[in-house]
Amino acid sequence: LADAQAEIDAMEPPELYVLDRTQSEGAASYQADSERMDSIADVFPAMFFLVAALVALTTMTRMVENERIEIGTYKALGYGTGTIACKYLAYAGAASVTGAVIGIAVLSQILPYIVMRAYAIIYAVPAPPLPLPIQPGAALLSGGLGVGVTLLCTWFAVVSSLRETPSRLMLPRPPKAGKRILLEHVGPLWRRMSFSWKVTCRNIFRYKRRFLMTIIGISGCTALMLVGFGLHDSIWDIIDNQFGTIQHYNTVVSLNANATDEDLESVRRTLREHDATELTRVDVQNMQVVGTDDTDPLSVQVIVPQEASALTDVITFRERVGHNPVAFDDDAVLVTEKAAARLGLHVGDELTLYRQDGMGNATGGGARARITGIVENYVGNMVYVGPEAWRQAAAQDDGMDAELAYRTTYAVTPDGQRARDDLSAALREVPHLSTVGFSAISIETYSTMLSSINLIVVVLIVSAAALAFIVLYNLTNINIGERVREIATLKVLGFTRGEVNAYIFREIAILSLVGDLFGLALGTWLEGFVITTVEVDVVMFGRIIHPLSYLYAFLLTLVFSAVVVLAMRGRLDRVDMVESLKSVD
Known part of the structure; x- marks a missing residue:
């Protein structure tokens, strides 16, 4: 107990952020x-x-x-x-x-x-x-x-x-x-x-x-x-x-920063025991992105898969007009259409990714990457980055980790409330579990809102x-x-x-x-x-x-x-x- 207390006393106090009403x-x-x-x-x-x-x-x-x-x-x-x-x-x-x-x-x-x-x-x-x-x-x-x-x-x-x-x-x-x-x-x-x-x-x-x-x-x-x-x-x-044509996975499991490789393997094992397929490990970060014209930064989710080919199994990358497929590989940088329009970006343009603090402000020197495609998407602003493209971009900012832990798993699980309840109960036994999300709940929420x-x-x-x-x-x-x-x-x-x-x-x-x-x-x-x-x-x-x-x-x-x-x-x-x-x- 004495050693534990000493360790706690040595820890730095957490940063406190005060949000005004505009940030609620x-x-x-x-x-x-x-x-x-x-x-x-x-x-x-x-x-x-x-x-x-x-x-x-x-x-x-x-x-x-x-x-x-x-x-x-x-x-x-x-x-x-x-x-x-x-x-x-x-x-x-x-x-x-x-x-x-x-x-x-x-x-x-x-x-x-x-x-x-x-x-x-x-x-x-x-x-x-x-x-x-x-x-x-x-x-x-x-x-x-x-x-x-x-x-x-x-x-x-x-x-x-x-x-x-x-x-x-x-x-x-x-x-x-x-x-x-x-x-x-x-x-x-x-x-x-x-x-x-x-x-x-x-x-x-x-x-x-x-x-x-x-x-x-x-x-x-x-x-x-x-x-x-x-x-x-x-x-x-x-x-x-969004939840039919673009996004094929229906379950998202995330672990916190203290998770180990054993915890990640435990998640995959639990998912397979409940008949889950198309398991895809990704890293998801909330970041700020700026376009070439120094536009106001836009909050986006940057998604980096452990294997580029696995992400294409659970997400369809295509253009909205004409539905032409968009390639995604280790060197790809794809931006969703809404984010690209908001920032005035086109294929071949360069964007800059910044880390985000607790207040939602951009920090660090930024990491530049060249856009290889603009893809159809309806919910959220996303930037999909291939593993090699991420390593090259992260090398430009000392605060970014070039090697990621990929603590989030996308999966296709059986439908039905009973199956979701059983899977949730089993995943709660996994140490350092952060969140478990189901597309069915998101669909129900959106349906209620849009009604x-x-x-x-x-x-x-x-x-x-x-x-x-x-x-x-x-x-x-x-x-x-x-x-x-x-x-x-x-x-x-x-x-x-x-x-x-x-x-x-x-x-x-x-x-x-x-x-x-x-x-x-x-x-x-x-x-x-x-x-x-x-x-x-x-x-x-x-x-x-x-x-x-x-x-x-x-x-x-x-x-x-x-x-x-x-x-x-x-x-x-x-x-x-x-x-x-x-x-x-």
Whole structure:
């Protein structure tokens, strides 16, 4: 006991490190998640304000067109542009302010609740009592922008009409002159089209404003839905790709620094007794890496295998684009894609590895190594170094050990909770055991954390559905209102109910289909932008939108269009032939 006490007294006291809140893993993760939500909040409101502007512009333009005779009368009586515009600005302002108040009062309670429920899966988020507090600044900004966009569109619609003289305003706007469309020049196709299809094609290109607004509105709806489905695909692909395609081992056993060769052999023997295969010894170190442009250091895990060929049995080294295999041998230095992008590194560039102290700061003179490949990886930032490449790099820094102990073992073990429990119990008997990790537990943890994204996807889809319904309903209603006399003429000429419906709704179907296709292209770009915006340093999201997601976004938009068509059939049935055909003179 006396000798042991003397030995303890001779030991140097351990270094103590004080971490502030920015270096706490939990606080840093919550901060990163909050910043990701801020990034999303910077993107999606622009889509909603764009659609709101389109709806407001279309609605107020139609309202001004309906009252052009009154506007002409006011102008003839001497009323100024501002005085006349105030009538319509007051109407638009009242409607938009009412909508803003309702939206702030209702959605400020629903959306934050959904987000808090989503993050409560990961963090201990306190649930404040309802009603939730409303931030005055955010409420005034969002409401002000909504009202401002509506008033601006109203002013544009009124002023564009007031440019005409009173004598022209007091007469109905003459119909646009018919024009030959591009399709008419395709003789064989045009001659084989029926009369109704020819009229449909001409009407689509005749009303260019309605054409563009329908395309833009439907495109925005489809794009938002595709972003929602794409987010789901990209985040869940982390689990499927990382723990299925890239990483083949499912068990990690690590010993501490006091472990001996006998302890390492005991680990291998225990693993084999429990039917483990592909045993691979590696050395894992937390280090800092700096690129060639003196970028900020990035924390990485440097993994050095005892045998380079053994590591390729448990990890697939390949490029993400094209899935071309990447060679790994004794002289290889491979960097994962996310780390390479963060540091601006490419194959052939030189990186510098630094040891890391307890505070996570880089120490030592650093060891330089040349990158031989960049590999696909989704969880964590890794640098895979061959044994010979490590020895050459470690020789540049006196604090690095050129000869490693390889105290970590990767293994493929039988699946099942019972098998994992038995293996854990057996490994606990091994001296100097540090950690035992199973991929199944990591997968379960990630699945629980990522399930929060499902609520966000639901919010995006519901919002996109509401946008689609509002845009289509508004434009279809205006379309029918502008063509009441035309519809009545068709009825007088003996067109059946189905033929009249097809005459009008065929245009909506075609425009919805075209807007749907444009929306898929727009959504692909927008999803890529969102994914790269919300990513954090230690995770790379999937970059592929699944074919089913494209199909769901495409079909759901068409379903919303069909619902609008069904809702507007009664409007066509109520068109009165006698009243609609009366002269306006």
